[in-house]
Amino acid sequence: MSKQRVLTGITTTGTPHLGNYVGAIRPAIAASQEENNQPFYFLADYHALIKCQDPEQVHQSTQEIAATWLALGLDTDNAVFYRQSDIVEIPELTWLLTCQTAKGLMNRAHAYKAAVDANRDDGQDSDFGINMGLYSYPILMAADILMFNAHKVPVGKDQIQHIEMARDIAARFNHHYGEHFVLPEAVVGEHVAVLQGLDGRKMSKSYGNTIPLFLPEKKLKKHINKIKTNLLEPGEPKDPDTSTVFQIWQAFATPEQTAEMRQAFEDGIAWGEAKKQLFELINGQIGEARERYEALLANPAQIELELEKGAEKARAYAAPFLAKLREAVGIRKIG
Numbered sequence: 001m002s003k004q005r006v007l008t009g010i011t012t013t014g015t016p017h018l019g020n021y022v023g024a025i026r027p028a029i030a031a032s033q034e035e036n037n038q039p040f041y042f043l044a045d046y047h048a049l050i051k052c053q054d055p056e057q058v059h060q061s062t063q064e065i066a067a068t069w070l071a072l073g074l075d076t077d078n079a080v081f082y083r084q085s086d087i088v089e090i091p092e093l094t095w096l097l098t099c100q101t102a103k104g105l106m107n108r109a110h111a112y113k114a115a116v117d118a119n120r121d122d123g124q125d126s127d128f129g130i131n132m133g134l135y136s137y138p139i140l141m142a143a144d145i146l147m148f149n150a151h152k153v154p155v156g157k158d159q160i161q162h163i164e165m166a167r168d169i170a171a172r173f174n175h176h177y178g179e180h181f182v183l184p185e186a187v188v189g190e191h192v193a194v195l196q197g198l199d200g201r202k203m204s205k206s207y208g209n210t211i212p213l214f215l216p217e218k219k220l221k222k223h224i225n226k227i228k229t230n231l232l233e234p235g236e237p238k239d240p241d242t243s244t245v246f247q248i249w250q251a252f253a254t255p256e257q258t259a260e261m262r263q264a265f266e267d268g269i270a271w272g273e274a275k276k277q278l279f280e281l282i283n284g285q286i287g288e289a290r291e292r293y294e295a296l297l298a299n300p301a302q303i304e305l306e307l308e309k310g311a312e313k314a315r316a317y318a319a320p321f322l323a324k325l326r327e328a329v330g331i332r333k334i335g
Helices: 018-032 045-051 054-073 089-098 103-107 110-121 137-146 157-177 217-225 245-250 255-266 271-299 298-327
Strands: 004-011 036-044 082-083 152-154 185-187
Touching: 004 045, 004 137, 018 036, 018 054, 018 152, 018 245, 036 045, 036 298, 045 054, 045 137, 054 082, 054 271, 054 298, 082 298, 089 137, 089 157, 089 298, 103 110, 103 137, 103 157, 137 157, 152 157, 157 185, 157 298, 217 245, 217 271, 245 255, 245 271, 255 271, 271 298
Parallel strands: 004 036, 004 152, 036 082, 152 185
Antiparallel strands: none
């Protein structure tokens, strides 16, 4: 294959916020337009079940996140955009891989170890509240990747271990049953922006400090006005490098706009004025996408149509490949 298969999973929990857009969605959509890439993007609704057992929340989040990516310009004719749960081959591949995965490998997974450590710190049994979804999550992630023999998987630094585990699992399967899987490579964006939230910490749903991406104008302005700042008065120089307002500005602005705002900080711009300009910058960039997003939510059948189209394309890869893997492990018709 001349093109590199690039695969990205999108967790279907919560509402997308500015940090998701800057750190993941915007660069992924840009990458999908590169001619040398064959991009696969999937809504990881099976993964969502590990942490969220609210059916309506899982369903709503899937709809909102699909609408977000479509509204922001994902080209579904070029990219394969699908819902994980529509690919029936993925759970079956997960089991084939589970039977080749050492338990000791899962014991070393960061998420599991962190949950165990938290239980011990609280004086609980080590495995209190830990389900098998959390424990075997890296195997499902490996199946997501290996199902399409992805060459590259863009991830954050906290996910590098899971890509290494996918490589280990694939190599063990290949050794036992023959060469079937490409060994995937993690791609970590060294220059990907990590936005600060309203309180100055990393923007995260778990901190409750996010600015949802497609808030109506009035609510967007209200959220931006909530960004924590210091007590420096208008006219007093302000340090842009320690300011959440400036950091978010930089993620949306051109280099020229960034330089102008840096100078404005040094000249003592009032916090109210800086936030007003930040609102205008962000609102100007996402306004049209917000309209498309709202139109898609009002017409969910259009979202479903795109996902079904993606599932058909994805299963065109997955079904024949799984048939070969079933044959390889000895699951085949008799006679």
